[in-house]
Amino acid sequence: MIPVLGGAGRLALPDFTPGTVWLVGAGPGDPGLLTLLAAKALADADAVVYDALVDPAILDLANPAARLIDLGKRAGRPSPTQEAINDRLVALAREGLRVLRLKGGDPFVFGRGGEECLALADAGIAFRVVPGITAGIGGMAYAGIPVTHRGMATTATFVTGHDKSGALPDNLDFGVLAALPGALVFYMALGTLDEIARRLVAAGKPPMTPVAIVSSASTAAQTVIESNLARCAEDAARSQPKRPAIIVVGEVVRLRGWIASLQQTGPVQTGCGSKAAQSLCA
Ligand SMILES: C[S@@+](CC[C@H](N)C(=O)[O-])C[C@H]1O[C@@H](n2cnc3c(N)ncnc32)[C@H](O)[C@@H]1O
CATH class of the missing domain: 3.40.1010.10 (Tetrapyrrole methylase, N-terminal domain)
Incomplete structure (x- = not known):
């Protein structure tokens, strides 16, 4: 008990x-x-x-x-x-x-x-x-991005950005993905981000659709890059976000501006078992 x-x-x-x-x-x-x-x-x-x-x-x-x-x-x-x-x-x-x-x-x-x-x-x-x-829900939450939002995102779709060989899986239908009315959450996709962004835009997703790249989500090393489909590959190449990273494409990323400003995040402390550590963890 x-x-x-x-x-x-x-x-x-x-x-x-x-x-x-x-x-x-x-x-x-x-x-x-x-x-x-x-x-x-x-x-x-x-x-x-x-x-x-x-x-x-x-x-x-x-x-x-x-x-x-x-x-x-x-x-x-x-x-x-x-x-x-x-x-x-x-x-x-x-x-x-x-x-x-x-x-x-x-x-x-x-x-x-x-x-x-x-x-x-x-x-x-x-x-x-x-x-x-899962990182695609909890990691996004720690970055201040709700995975669904009434009136803004009525679907949430988890997608892998690579197959066994490291390439983008060839069974992804970008026409279907681009038409969904909600967030696209890509796992293992840093290496294929360029192709993902190009194919979503080619399939009709507006180039200004917001994108967030959340690295090491919910840890002390968490970083978030905000961008859009037109320039996310360039921004990632410049900033070199660390793995693991989750990539979110969708209007929900815009909510981060309001939510992240007062949101309290950061991992809980561990190592509080000993008497010496307890004073640090109080
Ligand atoms: C093999 S998958 C495992 C996913 C895991 N089972 C889950 O539910 O989150 C590995 C991918 O998960 C994502 N991931 C896992 N932990 C993460 C974290 N803390 N921050 C960002 N992305 C993370 C990354 O896209 C990474 O490439």
Whole structure:
């Protein structure tokens, strides 16, 4: 049982049973965006298998006795195959460990969480899926951009900006994307931004449509570049935004001018466990 918000109620969270895997979304970076189930999984896990997007501040919250296993895929560097990751999860569970598979954002949003569930099911390993806040919603919120807005954006569309080879996926219909009445949220798209912007304009999206590039959203390193379709590729080339970055195309970006001015953001502090640190975190 863990207390929540000092009220009389208590939450009875489910047991993290030895020999099972919890596939958990860690959110975009701020440890304050972890769910209660994610916090429990971090506290109870015997092994934490994490990907490249998980913020180190979140790993600091893990059970000190847990094995921390980095199986992150990083662009341009040797990375474990998905099959190797699946096999490792199965092997750790078969050792009788409580295995926390921790992924940035939400495991089922461009996170290959579905493939890992299928592999676990195939091996007869019981698992739990704990959703996380995806960067395309939480990251935008920290930048002061609502993903939908009544009268302005009646759809929100998540799109990947690259396929296995790093190129723009060839099954994207830019005529359809350009006609949607809401935000287009591109993941993994810094490398293809130029082509995305050109093809949206060619398909009829006005060149002055606002664009925001939000890097390291919800962390202390968050940056936001505001631009438009006509010049976003040039602006990105000049400013060199860091990865990971989410790119938002749509009128909702204009709301940032009002929302971001008084919005309180910034990640919660961690490392407050020791007496010495408590004075810094007060
Ligand atoms: C492999 S996808 C994983 C998405 C993740 N499962 C999610 O739900 O956010 C990686 C992409 O997510 C986006 N991303 C993840 N975390 C981010 C962050 N903190 N700030 C900006 N973009 C982020 C970037 O577009 C990055 O290239």
